[in-house]
Amino acid sequence: MKLGIMQPYFFPYIGYWQLIKAVDIYVVYDDVNYKKRSWINKNYILINDVAKPITLRTVKVSQNKLINEITLDSDIIHNEKLLKTIKEAYSKAPYFSEIFALTExxxxxxxxxxANYLMNSIVEIARYLNIQTEIIKSSELKIREDLKGQERILEICKLLSADQYFNAVGGTSLYSFRDFQLQNIDLTFIKPADITYQQKNHENFVSNLSIIDVLMFNSKEKVNAMLDEFTVLEDFPALVFANHEVK
Known part of the structure; x- marks a missing residue:
């Protein structure tokens, strides 16, 4: 069974969805510490050909709190302004009507x-894209409280009977292939391809924007094809063993 684990992010970029689609079970990692100025409540969309931030407003945030302990500001006016910004940015996009309705x-x-708010957004977009992956929250699992970092990830793998753990390529420094192999779990990293598409009449493509941008300019079928455009780093373990001290 293929397993992926990642913190919940606000309308994350396409690589996040590639990981979700690539696995059988995806765990939304909601019971770890919240990080300020992260992708958890911020992303970027294309406004006048420039990447501009969109954010969720939170109250009384602290990096000593877990993600699922953070509260959103329930200011309706902020949400209205956020939707107005998205509408003005993409009103002429080919798939604006259906994607704006989904975004709204x-x-x-x-x-x-x-955490619950972001979980809903992930499930809604996965449903729109017909992604069949089972999506659950880590807080729903009975994970030993004394475990941290890699050991906690290995525990989740065991609880869900995973024999393959998939992660984004940016996490290669966080894990030991040897430790996973000792638990009979294959550690696999996926590297997104250089995905481009037509953004309005913009000549210079702006990459790694929110999934909102991808959905506004591409059909559901094309987006699903993009989700399969990644490389599996199968030979990476040898490189890691050669460059890291073996425990």
Whole structure:
């Protein structure tokens, strides 16, 4: 069974969705510490050919709190302004009508717990794209409280009977192939291809924007094809063993 684990992010970029589609079970890692100025409540969309931030407003945030302990600001006016910004940015996009309706539904979801709010957005977009992956929250699992970092990930793998753990290529420094192999789990990293598409009449493609940008300019079928455009780093373990001290 293929397993992926990642913190919940706000309308994350396409690589996040590649990981979700690539696995059988995807765990939304909501019971780890919240990080300020992260992708958890911020992303970027294309406004006048420039990447500009969109954010969720939170209250009383602290990096000593878990993600599922963070509360959203329930200011309706902020959500209205956020939707107006997205509408003005993409009103002429080919798939604006259906994607704006989806975005509006997600942003107006009546939930003040940040983790639950983001979980809903992930499920809604996965459903729109017909991704069949089972999506659960880590807080729903009975994970030993004394475990941290890699050991906690290995524990989740065991609890869900995973024999393959998939992660984004940016996490290669966080894990030991040897430690996973000792638990009979294959550690696999996926590297997104250089994905481009037509953004309005913009000549210079702006990459790694929110999934909102991808969905506004591409059909559901084309987006699904993009989700399969990645490289599996099968030979990477040898490189890691050669460059890291073996425990």
């Amino acid at each position: 539904k997600i942003i107006n979801y009546k939930e003040i717990n940040l």
